[in-house]
Amino acid sequence: MSKAPSLLAFATAVLALSRAAAQDFSAVELQVLPVQGNVYMIAGAGGNITVQVGAEGVLVVDTQFAPLAEKIMAEIKRLSSRPIRFIINTHGHPDHVGGNAALAEMTAPTPLEPLQMIAHENVLNRLSHPQPGEPETPPRGLPYDSYFTPTKDFHMNGEAVFLYHAPRAHTDGDTIVLFRGSDVVSTGDLFVAGGYPFIDVARGGSVQGLIAGLNHVLHLTVPAKTQERGTFVIPGHGRLCDEADVVEFRDMVVIVRDRVADMIDKGMTLRQIQAARPTLDYDTEYVNENSFVTAAAFVEAVYSSLTEQP
Amino acid sequence: MMRRRARAGLQLVVTLLAAPAHAQVDFSGSWAPLFHEDQPERLPGPELGDYSGIPVNDAARLRADSYDADRISVVTEYQCRPHGGDYSMRGLANMRVDQVLDPLTQRLIAIELRMNFQEMERTIWLDGREHPSALAAHTFAGFSTGTWQGNMLDVVTTHLKPNYLRRNGLPRSDQATFTEHWVRHGDYLTVTTLIRDPAFLTEPLVRSQNWLLAPAQRLGRDVCVYVPELPGAPDYVPSHLPGTNPFLREVIDWYGLPEDGVRGGSDTLYPQYQRRMRLPDAIPLQCGRYCRCGEHNRGFCDVQ
Numbered sequence: 001m002s003k004a005p006s007l008l009a010f011a012t013a014v015l016a017l018s019r020a021a022a023q024d025f026s027a028v029e030l031q032v033l034p035v036q037g038n039v040y041m042i043a044g045a046g047g048n049i050t051v052q053v054g055a056e057g058v059l060v061v062d063t064q065f066a067p068l069a070e071k072i073m074a075e076i077k078r079l080s081s082r083p084i085r086f087i088i089n090t091h092g093h094p095d096h097v098g099g100n101a102a103l104a105e106m107t108a109p110t111p112l113e114p115l116q117m118i119a120h121e122n123v124l125n126r127l128s129h130p131q132p133g134e135p136e137t138p139p140r141g142l143p144y145d146s147y148f149t150p151t152k153d154f155h156m157n158g159e160a161v162f163l164y165h166a167p168r169a170h171t172d173g174d175t176i177v178l179f180r181g182s183d184v185v186s187t188g189d190l191f192v193a194g195g196y197p198f199i200d201v202a203r204g205g206s207v208q209g210l211i212a213g214l215n216h217v218l219h220l221t222v223p224a225k226t227q228e229r230g231t232f233v234i235p236g237h238g239r240l241c242d243e244a245d246v247v248e249f250r251d252m253v254v255i256v257r258d259r260v261a262d263m264i265d266k267g268m269t270l271r272q273i274q275a276a277r278p279t280l281d282y283d284t285e286y287v288n289e290n291s292f293v294t295a296a297a298f299v300e301a302v303y304s305s306l307t308e309q310p
Numbered sequence: 311m312m313r314r315r316a317r318a319g320l321q322l323v324v325t326l327l328a329a330p331a332h333a334q335v336d337f338s339g340s341w342a343p344l345f346h347e348d349q350p351e352r353l354p355g356p357e358l359g360d361y362s363g364i365p366v367n368d369a370a371r372l373r374a375d376s377y378d379a380d381r382i383s384v385v386t387e388y389q390c391r392p393h394g395g396d397y398s399m400r401g402l403a404n405m406r407v408d409q410v411l412d413p414l415t416q417r418l419i420a421i422e423l424r425m426n427f428q429e430m431e432r433t434i435w436l437d438g439r440e441h442p443s444a445l446a447a448h449t450f451a452g453f454s455t456g457t458w459q460g461n462m463l464d465v466v467t468t469h470l471k472p473n474y475l476r477r478n479g480l481p482r483s484d485q486a487t488f489t490e491h492w493v494r495h496g497d498y499l500t501v502t503t504l505i506r507d508p509a510f511l512t513e514p515l516v517r518s519q520n521w522l523l524a525p526a527q528r529l530g531r532d533v534c535v536y537v538p539e540l541p542g543a544p545d546y547v548p549s550h551l552p553g554t555n556p557f558l559r560e561v562i563d564w565y566g567l568p569e570d571g572v573r574g575g576s577d578t579l580y581p582q583y584q585r586r587m588r589l590p591d592a593i594p595l596q597c598g599r600y601c602r603c604g605e606h607n608r609g610f611c612d613v614q
């Protein structure tokens with residue numbers, strides 16, 4: 001099988017994300033949703049932002065695009081007058097790290113209230129060595145406080161905050177963030193609501209890793225009565241969710257993977273598999289005119305994951 | 311004379327504005343479902359592969375064809391799920407309706423429903439509030455608001471989690487919304503439901519359910535704790551690969567139904583479909599399932 005079309009498709013997708021950083025954001029209106037406990041969700045253009053506030057300051061997970069930073073900062077200031085103490089990047093795509101530098105500039109940290117910018121080290125590696133066509137990340141926006149261990153944890157605003165690395169999932173640098181006291185999980189693009197996952201195979205993502213990461217999220221979530229609410233889940237994109245939504249998404253990915261694997265076993269090529277439409281029964285739910293990931297791209301990512309050489 | 315008319319007019323306006331615009335009908339109380347309508351579908355459950363009378367699209371058909379009921383037990387997160395807000399009205403739907411009054415004004419601001427299956431609860435807000443943002447969390451019950459149309463309560467529900475149209479795997483998406491019309495005739499309650507689902511339906515699905523007032527009914531607890539029932543790989547989700555479900559022909563063979571009829575779709579909703587319907591390949595000589603239904607059989611059917 002030829003890998004070239006796959007890599008080209010994913011490189012194109014990330015370039016599209018990069019180009020999005022140059023679009024006109026003046027009309028974008030941010031929405032702030034109280035989630036639970038100390039945690040809020042800010043949605044606008046790009047990935048969802050998670051904000052945790054309290055007496056010790058503000059913790060931000062992902063930063064959307066740089067041109068939105070002023071609006072984002074204005075919303076954060078409505079939630080807390082304290083400085084941003086932590087910026088955590090769930091992965092390195094431009095719609096999640098684009099506002100790093102601008103927010104860092106605006107937060108004015110002091111030696112007593114320093115700002116830490118945290119991500120898995122693979123994110124730092126990729127952001128500091130961009131591929132041709134990818135945007136340069138200003139030094140102020142690089143997550144130098146990177147970690148390389150499976151987990152990292154610290155205490156902030158009266159609750160434990162856990163970072164879990166999800167290896168080779170959406171990318172090779174994914175982090176799941178758990179706010180243990182507030183009972184909220186922030187997933188980055190490991191999980192998105194209302195669309196197919198973007199498995200960035202060219203940047204170390206894989207369908208197996210994605211499923212393992214989703215299963216990890218399910219381990220962290222505990223539903224309340226009628227198997228819903230309890231732990232809330234902030235997805236990389238789309239509406240606020242909980243465990244039941246992650247289960248539906250995980251099951252969809254597993255079922256599509258199983259179908260594609262069966263077709264590969266039968267000797268079908270990628271084009272034949274795409275033509276057979278193994279996602280037909282999910283397309284009306286997961287694809288619309290604004291979708292970033294088409295059915296064909298999702299199938300291609302699954303195919304590439306399952307056929308790549310170790 | 312003019313001043314008197316103006317005063318009378320003003321009085322009329324004030325009277326109209328002050329007239330209660332709420333609670334024309336009291337739905338509160340305990341209600342027992344009547345299953346004479348769609349009994350086989352609602353109690354024992356629909357046959358696998360039977361999509362007749364549902365305006366489904368190809369996506370819904372494939373999803374249902376792939377459905378494996380083992381998923382309900384193998385995937386622990388499914389074990390304690392309630393029905394969706396729409397389906398809960400026609401499942402094992404013993405129901406209690408309570409009024410929620412504003413403590414200050416005594417105005418009716420909502421009615422709360424409690425169903426016995428999985429202790430599902432729904433709130434229908436009657437205080438004119440807006441539905442939440444599209445980014446708000448969805449629930450199995452959804453978010454419901456009601457308005458009065460004479461003695462009929464019209465209810466609109468949004469923010470639903472994915473669920474099912476039939477318990478044989480026919481899906482209903484989280485993009486769906488549904489409208490209900492609540493009508494009380496003495497001790498009887500009729501709720502007509504219209505489900506719109508851009509993901510899986512080609513036109514609204516209209517169904518109705520009836521209840522009888524049952525003052526002696528008491529809803530007990532239905533506590534559910536999920537447990538792993540099988541050891542297995544964490545990424546195993548039971549599902550039939552397309553074209554491999556061996557059970558889809560059962561409904562055709564057992565009842566002697568035409569294949570294109572059980573596949574459902576808008577056509578199969580309307581009486582004129584009978585004229586175009588192809589004859590089945592074989593018709594059973596005698597009834598084998600759901601026979602002798604009705605009062606002479608204590609309201610049940612013989613299921614073999």
